[in-house]
Each structure stands twice: as structure tokens, then as C-alpha cells.
Amino acid sequence: MGILVVGSVAFDSVETPFGKMDSILGGSATYFSTSASFFTDVSLVAVVGEDFPQEHVDFLKSRNIDLGGLARESGKTFHWKGKYGYDLNEAQTLETHLNVFENFKPVIPAEYRGADYLFLANIDPVLQMEVLSQVQNPRVIACDTMNFWISSKPEALKKVIERVDILIINEGEARQFTGEANLVKAAKKILSLGAKTLIVKRGEYGVLMFTDSTIFAAPAYPLEEVFDPTGAGDTFAGGFMGYLANSGDTSEEGIRQAIIFGSVMASFNVEDFSLNRLKRLDYKEIEARYRSFKKMTHFEGLAG
Amino acid sequence: MGILVVGSVAFDSVETPFGKMDSILGGSATYFSTSASFFTDVSLVAVVGEDFPQEHVDFLKSRNIDLGGLARESGKTFHWKGKYGYDLNEAQTLETHLNVFENFKPVIPAEYRGADYLFLANIDPVLQMEVLSQVQNPRVIACDTMNFWISSKPEALKKVIERVDILIINEGEARQFTGEANLVKAAKKILSLGAKTLIVKRGEYGVLMFTDSTIFAAPAYPLEEVFDPTGAGDTFAGGFMGYLANSGDTSEEGIRQAIIFGSVMASFNVEDFSLNRLKRLDYKEIEARYRSFKKMTHFEGLAG
Numbered sequence: 245m246g247i248l249v250v251g252s253v254a255f256d257s258v259e260t261p262f263g264k265m266d267s268i269l270g271g272s273a274t275y276f277s278t279s280a281s282f283f284t285d286v287s288l289v290a291v292v293g294e295d296f297p298q299e300h301v302d303f304l305k306s307r308n309i310d311l312g313g314l315a316r317e318s319g320k321t322f323h324w325k326g327k328y329g330y331d332l333n334e335a336q337t338l339e340t341h342l343n344v345f346e347n348f349k350p351v352i353p354a355e356y357r358g359a360d361y362l363f364l365a366n367i368d369p370v371l372q373m374e375v376l377s378q379v380q381n382p383r384v385i386a387c388d389t390m391n392f393w394i395s396s397k398p399e400a401l402k403k404v405i406e407r408v409d410i411l412i413i414n415e416g417e418a419r420q421f422t423g424e425a426n427l428v429k430a431a432k433k434i435l436s437l438g439a440k441t442l443i444v445k446r447g448e449y450g451v452l453m454f455t456d457s458t459i460f461a462a463p464a465y466p467l468e469e470v471f472d473p474t475g476a477g478d479t480f481a482g483g484f485m486g487y488l489a490n491s492g493d494t495s496e497e498g499i500r501q502a503i504i505f506g507s508v509m510a511s512f513n514v515e516d517f518s519l520n521r522l523k524r525l526d527y528k529e530i531e532a533r534y535r536s537f538k539k540m541t542h543f544e545g546l547a548g
Numbered sequence: 549m550g551i552l553v554v555g556s557v558a559f560d561s562v563e564t565p566f567g568k569m570d571s572i573l574g575g576s577a578t579y580f581s582t583s584a585s586f587f588t589d590v591s592l593v594a595v596v597g598e599d600f601p602q603e604h605v606d607f608l609k610s611r612n613i614d615l616g617g618l619a620r621e622s623g624k625t626f627h628w629k630g631k632y633g634y635d636l637n638e639a640q641t642l643e644t645h646l647n648v649f650e651n652f653k654p655v656i657p658a659e660y661r662g663a664d665y666l667f668l669a670n671i672d673p674v675l676q677m678e679v680l681s682q683v684q685n686p687r688v689i690a691c692d693t694m695n696f697w698i699s700s701k702p703e704a705l706k707k708v709i710e711r712v713d714i715l716i717i718n719e720g721e722a723r724q725f726t727g728e729a730n731l732v733k734a735a736k737k738i739l740s741l742g743a744k745t746l747i748v749k750r751g752e753y754g755v756l757m758f759t760d761s762t763i764f765a766a767p768a769y770p771l772e773e774v775f776d777p778t779g780a781g782d783t784f785a786g787g788f789m790g791y792l793a794n795s796g797d798t799s800e801e802g803i804r805q806a807i808i809f810g811s812v813m814a815s816f817n818v819e820d821f822s823l824n825r826l827k828r829l830d831y832k833e834i835e836a837r838y839r840s841f842k843k844m845t846h847f848e849g850l851a852g
Binding site: 330331332425426427428429432446448449450452458459460461462463466467468469470497500501503504531534535538539540541542543544545546 | 634635636729730731732733736750752753754756762763764765766767770771772773774801804805807808835838839842843844845846847848849850
């Protein structure tokens with residue numbers, strides 16, 4: 245049945261040591277859905293303003309992303325401006341103009357409510373709960389969040405986490421949310437809230453997945469050229485959920501493979517600004533990089 | 549033929565959020581040789597002062613470490629005082645008293661000069677070169693260094709790297725030494741100096757190994773209790789070289805397995821202060837944790 249994603253479609257103005265781009269296509273739902281579209285059908289719920297160009301709509305349509313839930317409101321599209329230093333690990337936010345996103349009330353079209361896979365991208369956890377009240381019974385619900393909601397709406401966020409199967413957040417957020425410096429302890433606290441699987445994103449250091457009884461460690465792909473890390477986390481989530489929805493294999497083994505596909509997609513995305521690398525990506529490259537991940541992590545087990 | 553290690557035997561005074569220990573056994577050669585001793589024979593070249601207690605000598609002997617190269621000079625033993633915050637990633641050095649280590653001139657006993665495996669722990673690169681001039685023709689030479697030598701003696705360090713097979717340094721040092729923020733570029737620069745294999749230690753994020761044509765990524769073992777990271781890097785190197793010397797397999801596959809054994813040893817070492825965890829470690833635990841690393845990193849490859 246494909247994936248439903250609710251999040252942002254935005255303009256980004258990004259400065260990295262390798263260049264500066266103004267008002268390029270961005271947003272969590274944009275990165276997520278483009279990445280997932282390499283694996284399965286995606287329906288997107290988001291809002292843009294009157295200034296959102298047809299060119300971007302056409303691109304998303306060309307990826308077979310269903311835009312029936314993309315509202316267009318009077319006003320301007322959400323616009324984020326940020327800057328990265330040489331280490332490219334953390335963005336410094338220069339400006340945030342919520343614009344039409346400020347009054348975003350996600351309305352899930354009737355035909356999307358039976359979606360089997362749901363991704364709640366980083367939006368107000370109160371809105372994430374409203375989305376959950378509109379969908380029927382997704383097989384897998386995953387969600388993301390950010391430091392802003394952890395500090396401003398921790399109780400609402402806890403309620404969301406009680407309802408989701410998979411929480412995908414970054415390392416600093418896991419520590420912040422639980423008040424635990426030790427990541428294993430932080431993971432236990434988060435899993436005790438209700439999520440069955442926790443995926444902790446660690447940027448260039450890869451991903452750790454925690455369940456009640458297991459840990460899976462996946463590296464990031466070491467790249468010689470990283471141009472723009474914007475959207476890497478959502479691109480990861482898109483590849484992850486896309487592969488999961490396509491395979492239908494939600495066993496731990498299936499989730500591990502999905503994590504590698506997510507990591508593959510994120511590794512491509514950072515090779516260029518905006519979604520430019522994904523625009524020229526084909527599935528053969530995805531498979532080739534998956535095989536590189538396999539080679540890169542291989543070592544012999546012990547006999548016996 | 550076992551391993552020869554040249555480095556420091558020291559006292560450490562360490563403060564972490566979990567406790568404070570005064571004048572406990574430490575030093576790069578101590579951690580290295582104890583770790584390696586679980587796999588093979590080790591001979592140690594270092595210097596201590598008159599205050600170095602028989603208890604520590606007895607411990608090292610109990611690990612079958614050959615102390616024929618442990619000089620005892622008049623004066624005090626090298627003493628390092630440091631402190632870690634909650635993230636435990638980086639030590640803050642509070643005091644360094646070189647004491648007898650200040651005039652350390654490594655003299656390799658005749659019976660050690662034919663060693664097949666040589667580890668040059670973190671000492672002045674000029675002294676590392678002097679060690680190289682005393683040994684015959686080791687099958688594998690590995691070395692470590694630190695930020696202090698990178699900034700104060702970069703040319704001497706380059707000469708050492710030209711001569712070694714394997715350089716084992718941490719991520720920040722790789723960046724500092726090459727002036728490259730990107731780790732893949734930094735690795736290429738280092739390999740172009742002559743080392744065939746570069747192992748980059750990333751603390752709780754594991755290890756990356758680079759050769760001319762391959763990359764191997766190994767995670768660190770996620771621990772719920774990390775008491776004291778002191779010596780983790782040398783313990784890694786000891787497990788790594790120890791396994792390599794014992795197996796004699798210096799193929800890339802053998803090096804990958806050795807990296808996992810090194811990671812296993814480091815993961816035990818940080819579970820207690822000083823070498824306390826290694827003192828109560830047995831080989832079955834090492835194998836069990838190696839198997840945990842295998843499970844933790846496993847994912848299915850693609851068909852075909």
C-alpha cells in the first residue's frame with residue numbers, strides 16, 4: 245500500500261565551505277519522499293505557499309510521488325537558512341521563516357488513511373498525534389523529531405513515541421530527551437516508552453539500532469566529497485521506510501537491510517546540494533553501494 | 549616470534565564522573581602489552597623510577613610479559629593526571645610529570661632485535677626512529693603518535709610513517725597531521741607517505757581502516773557502563789597486534805579480524821579503572837564478545 249509521509253516541503257538557503265545556494269528545494273517530506281520513491285509508492289501531506297514553483301511540483305510528480313495531500317496556501321513557503329563549517333556535522337541555523345507552515349494542520353485525504361506505512365517527519369508532536377488520529381491501522385509507524393520539540397513539548401512527544409513502532413532520531417536528541425549521557429542507557433529509556441525499535445543517527449559515524457534484546461551497528465559510507473549534509477536524516481528515513489514497505493519484511497533482519505538502504509541513500513544525498521544527487525541517481529547505483537557497505541563491514545566470524 | 553613494544557610505563561591519576569583514582573598503573577606499553585599478552589608473547593621496553601612497586605612488576609610478569617627491557621632509573625616514574633567529563637570522549641590533562649621518562653633512550657636488548665612484530669607506542673618520533681635503527685627486519689611494524697608530536701616534530705614523524713606498515717592514530721590526529729577535514733582525503737595523504745595500512749580510532753564510534761583500495765569500518769561495542777577510557781587506544785593496539793602476531797595472517801582479512809579483536813579488548817578495558825578489567829578477563833569472554841561484534845554488524849547481502 246506504499247507509504248504516507250507528513251512533514252515539510254520547503255526552500256533552503258544553504259552555505260557550506262564548498263558553495264552557497266539560495267532558495268533551493270528542501271524540507272523533510274521532500275527528502276523523505278524522493279528517497280523512498282526509489283523503492284515504493286509514496287503519498288505526501290505537506291503545505292506550500294503561492295511562491296512554490298511548478299518545476300518542483302513536476303519533479304516530485306516525476307518520482308511518482310502522490311501530491312494529493314500537498315496543500316497550497318496563500319503566503320510564502322517555509323524557508324530555512326543555514327550554514328555548515330568544515331566539519332559539516334552540525335548546521336548553524338541562520339534564519340527560520342515558517343510562513344505557511346506556521347498554521348499547518350495536516351489533513352489526511354481519505355484515500356491515504358489506510359496506508360500501511362506511515363512516516364511522521366519532524367513536526368510539532370501535537371500535529372503528529374493529530375495525524376495518528378486520522379489514519380486507520382498502519383502496519384509500521386515511524387517518526388522523527390528535533391531538539392526544539394524535545395525541550396518545548398516533551399509530554400506530547402512521549403505520547404507520540406508510545407504509539408510508534410520505530411523512532412528515528414539523532415544521537416544528541418536521544419541524550420537530550422532522556423538526560424542520559426550514555427547512549428545504551430538512553431536507548432533503554434526510550435524503548436521503555438513504547439517504541440519497539442530505536443534508530444539513532446550519528447551523522448558521519450553511521451547508525452545504531454536498538455531493540456529490547458539486540459543492537460545493530462551500521463557505519464556511514466566514508467565519502468571523499470561531502471557537499472551538503474542537509475536532508476541526510478530524512479533521506480536515510482526515506483530509503484529505510486521505502487525498502488521496508490517494498491519488501492514487507494519487518495523482521496529484525498529486514499529492518500537491518502532497510503537501515504543499510506537508508507544509509508546508502510543518505511550517502512548519495514550529501515554528495516550534492518539539495519536533491520540534485522537524487523535527481524540523477526539510478527537503482528543500479530543504489531545496489532552497487534549496498535554491496536560496498538557489505539564489503540566495507542565484512543569480517544570472518546570465529547569457527548565453532 | 550612475539551611482539552616487541554616500546555613505550556611508557558606510568559602512574560595515572562584519573563578522575564571520571566564515576567570516581568577518582570590516584571597513582572594507578574598506566575602507560576601505553578603497559579596497556580598494550582597486557583592486552584597483547586592474551587594472544588601471544590610480548591617483550592616490553594620502557595623505563596620506570598625507583599618508586600615503581602614490585603606489585604606492578606609481578607602483575608606484568610604474571611601475564612608472561614618479558615620485562616628484560618624495563619629499565620629502572622633513579623628518580624620517579626612518569627605520572628599523568630587527567631580528568632574526563634560525562635561524554636568520556638576526551639581527557640583533559642591536568643598534570644604531566646615526565647620524571648625518568650624525560651631522558652628515556654630506548655635500548656633494545658639483543659635478544660629482542662629479531663622480533664617479527666614491533667609496536668612503537670606514542671613516544672617522541674625521534675626515539676621511534678632510534679628503535680627502528682636497532683631492530684633487524686620486523687615482519688610488521690605499527691606505530692601510534694599524538695597531537696603533541698604532530699605539531700612539534702612533524703618531519704621526524706613523517707620519516708617514521710615512511711618506515712611503518714601500519715599507522716594507528718585517532719581521528720583528530722589524522723585531520724591535524726594532514727590539515728584535511730575530510731577523513732578519506734586525510735587517509736589518502738597519510739597512505740601516500742608510505743604506510744600500507746591506516747587505522748583511525750574514533751573512540752565510541754569505532755575504527756576505520758584504510759588501504760590503497762579498501763575501507764573497513766568496525767563499530768565500537770556499545771557499553772552501558774564506561775568507567776574510564778584511559779588506555780583504550782593502546783589496549784586496542786595490543787589486541788590488534790597480539791592477534792596478528794598469533795595468527796601470522798597479515799592479509800587484509802587477517803587485519804580485519806585483528807581490528808575486531810582489538811576493539812573487543814578496548815571494550816573490556818574501559819569497563820573499569822586502570823587495567824582492572826583486563827586483570828580479571830579470560831579468553832572465553834574475549835571470544836564471546838567477538839561473536840557479539842559479529843552479530844551486531846551482520847546484515848544480509850543482496851542476491852546475485
